[in-house]
Amino acid sequence: MKAWAICNQKGGVGKTTTTVTLGGLLAAEGRRVLLVDLDPHGSLTSYFGRSPDAMDGSVYTLFERAAGGVHVPLASMLARTRFNGLYLLPASTALVSLDRQFGARDGMGLVLAHAFRQWGQQFDHVLMDCSPTLGMLMVNALAASDRVIVPVQTDFLALKGLERLMHTLAMIERSRGRPFAVTVVPTMYDSRTRAAEEGLQNLHARYPAQLWQGVIPIDTRFRNASRAGIPISHFAPRSARGLQAYAALLESLRMADGEMPAYATAAPRS
Numbered sequence: 001m002k003a004w005a006i007c008n009q010k011g012g013v014g015k016t017t018t019t020v021t022l023g024g025l026l027a028a029e030g031r032r033v034l035l036v037d038l039d040p041h042g043s044l045t046s047y048f049g050r051s052p053d054a055m056d057g058s059v060y061t062l063f064e065r066a067a068g069g070v071h072v073p074l075a076s077m078l079a080r081t082r083f084n085g086l087y088l089l090p091a092s093t094a095l096v097s098l099d100r101q102f103g104a105r106d107g108m109g110l111v112l113a114h115a116f117r118q119w120g121q122q123f124d125h126v127l128m129d130c131s132p133t134l135g136m137l138m139v140n141a142l143a144a145s146d147r148v149i150v151p152v153q154t155d156f157l158a159l160k161g162l163e164r165l166m167h168t169l170a171m172i173e174r175s176r177g178r179p180f181a182v183t184v185v186p187t188m189y190d191s192r193t194r195a196a197e198e199g200l201q202n203l204h205a206r207y208p209a210q211l212w213q214g215v216i217p218i219d220t221r222f223r224n225a226s227r228a229g230i231p232i233s234h235f236a237p238r239s240a241r242g243l244q245a246y247a248a249l250l251e252s253l254r255m256a257d258g259e260m261p262a263y264a265t266a267a268p269r270s
């Protein structure tokens, strides 16, 4: 099982879109994918038609029970989506009080890591959609992740949010004693604007090793797919620009993880 955390301390940069799109692409290939909603706003949960106002059967239950030393079976939290191979661990708006309720307890930073150790093997991929707030949920996501994917909007404010996140990663790296594999993904790129071009150049200059070489373009189909509650992989034609860009990102993430490209793992024709 591979666990990817999709994080940025800046809001509205494409975290949820990246989670849904990479998850949809992987599921369309026949992989078993778990999407975990770690944002109290529950955008990912709502995307798949569930209400984040429900208290039970959510990430909140997992943390609440863990604080009481109780193991929660995965089946009691898992929501099936309409899409083959795509499962959801929903958020609850109750997550907003998590730090206040349980922040002082020992071991609460490793709840997700322990949970994935117990039942992660049922999935090929776990994708965690983080909230922009640095707190117990983001710390858990980072501790449980093999790779951190950082969507960054290519405007001139992008670098500011990114620097904050890189600082957070460096702090956590010191305590976990192992560096993070980080991929910075320029999103909502509009080639017609000077700000986008300059933002991209700044990213190249500042984070040459972490920056993915492609860009995710502005594509209105993301919003339409979101409105329909369907991952763009299952919504738009294969030729859709945004979808193609995410497919290229997925290939490059696999290469970075040392996996074979998808076309090389397909069964050979006889």
Ligand SMILES: Nc1ncnc2c1ncn2[C@@H]1O[C@H](COP(=O)(O)OP(=O)(O)OP(=O)(O)O)[C@@H](O)[C@H]1O
Pocket: 010, 011, 012, 013, 014, 015, 016, 017, 018, 039, 043, 131, 132, 187, 188, 189, 216, 217, 218, 219, 220, 222, 223, 224, 226, 242
């Ligand atoms: N490449 C794109 N082109 C056009 N619209 C996009 C693109 N990526 C995302 N969007 C739209 O931008 C909005 C914000 O994206 P998204 O919800 O994925 O960001 P987020 O980082 O998860 O936000 P938040 O911090 O609020 O959770 C959504 O309406 C989404 O449909």
Ligand SMILES: [Mg+2]
Pocket: 015, 016, 017, 039, 043, 044, 129
């Ligand atoms: Mg989001």
